[in-house]
Amino acid sequence: MKKLESLPVEELLDQLEVLVDQRDDGKDFLLHSIISIETALLRVIKSDPESDYALSIVKIESDLKEHLVKYGTYLKTEYRKDEISAKSTLKQALRYDQTIPLAHYRLGFIAYKQQAYKSALFHFQHAVEYQRLKPQHKMSLSNQQSYHALLYLSNSALYLAAEAQQQSQKISIHNDVEQTKIDQLTLSPLYKLIDANSSYLAQHAFQITDSEGQRGASWEEYEELIDDATKDALILDMTGREIWVRYGGSAVKLTILNAELLRKLMLNSSETVPLAKTDLSDLFSVQSGDIKIERYVKSISRLREKLRNLKLPLDVIGMVAKPLNGQDTSYYYRSTEILFMLIEYAEGGQ
Structure with missing residues (x-):
């Protein structure tokens, strides 16, 4: 080959x-x-x-x-x-x-989970700095992610400080070492700060977005939400290896493109502001920068077909044919009829 x-x-x-x-x-x-x-x-x-x-x-x-x-x-x-x-x-x-905030953010989170705090500190510092310098970057951080990046950055630094303090205490037992006031500091304040930050992050392990805005959620709240068969909202669950959309106790698996298309319709469209194919071209790999209307309509049809398996009371994706602005057929999420809920990992990964 x-x-x-x-x-x-x-x-x-x-x-x-x-x-x-x-x-x-x-x-x-x-x-x-x-x-x-x-x-x-x-x-x-x-x-x-x-x-x-x-x-x-x-x-x-x-x-x-x-x-x-x-x-x-x-x-x-x-x-x-x-x-x-x-x-x-x-x-x-x-x-x-090198300036992609989201790439540094996700690498920082992976390093943090692996307890590689020096690497985590490096990437979270860069995520925060590049977010400050390039807030309009196509792959920038949300406000919530920016806040979490600062907490993870602080915790990474605190872990490194605690490790350095432990090492200094071990060395200070030798008679030929001149001690300073720093050597006499207790580690407990450091660990209290680490615990406080970790507790907050645990309570905000997930990011939930709905018509009211964004908020954090713990593992316990997440599990309650996806197990609630009485929930009358369409839940797009992007937290696992597989992506699921849930409604009333039923669930259907989506492809990545299905999910990204539904996500964008949920967050960025309405009956008065429908999305045309040009608004969604970033979801498709096309060298011309544009997509054919046939591919756009076909993708919407596939998503609708998936959603029909949930036995929703209506088609949640509305259509506006030949809008006044002269664009192609446009679509929107009917948020006034069916509430939506988007659940993602707070660190931005899946």
Whole structure:
């Protein structure tokens, strides 16, 4: 089998289009292949100063970075989540752009979970700093994530300080060590701060977004929500390896594209502000920066078909045909008829 870099650009683009269509049909595991082809495309085009596709570099690189960051944690086997792959893809994204706040944030969280506090401190510091410098970055942090980044940053620093204090106490027993007042400090204030921050973060392990805004939730509240068969809201649960949409005790599994499409409709649309295909083009891997109306309508149809399995009292996705602004057919989420609830991990990963 030929290496991807040895193939002509036209053939790589053809392969990419086929894979994108297949992923739209629900084959999320193809994301790894899509990323491989996008990476090869960049190398091939950049290696030829006279390439006719030079103007496509910005678009291809933008798609690639978003796949690596947004979908990095989905790059796994079909049976289990692979955190090593998530870490690798996030680092790859930073090789293209060191200033992505969300990539640093997720790498910081992975390091924090692994108790690698020096690495966690590094990434949370960069997440906070790049968020400050580039608040409009396409992959920026939400306000809640920015707040959590500061707490994780503080805890990482406190853990390192506590470790340094323990080491200094061990060394101070030697007679040839001149002690200072710092050596006489107790570790208890440090651990009290760590416990206070950890307690808050535990109570805000999840981020819930609904028509009232955003709030944090603990594991206990999350479990109560997804087990509540009487809940009259459509719940988009993006917290696991598999994505589920739930209503009245029933649940249906969604593909990544299904979920991202529903998420955007929930959060950014209404009957007076429906979303046209141009508003959703960032969800599709297309080199022209635009999507065909047929693909857009087909994607909405697939999502509607999935939602029908929940036996909702009505079609929650409304349609506005030929809006006054002259755009193509547009869609919106009927939030006035069916309440929605979006649940995500507070650290931003899945």
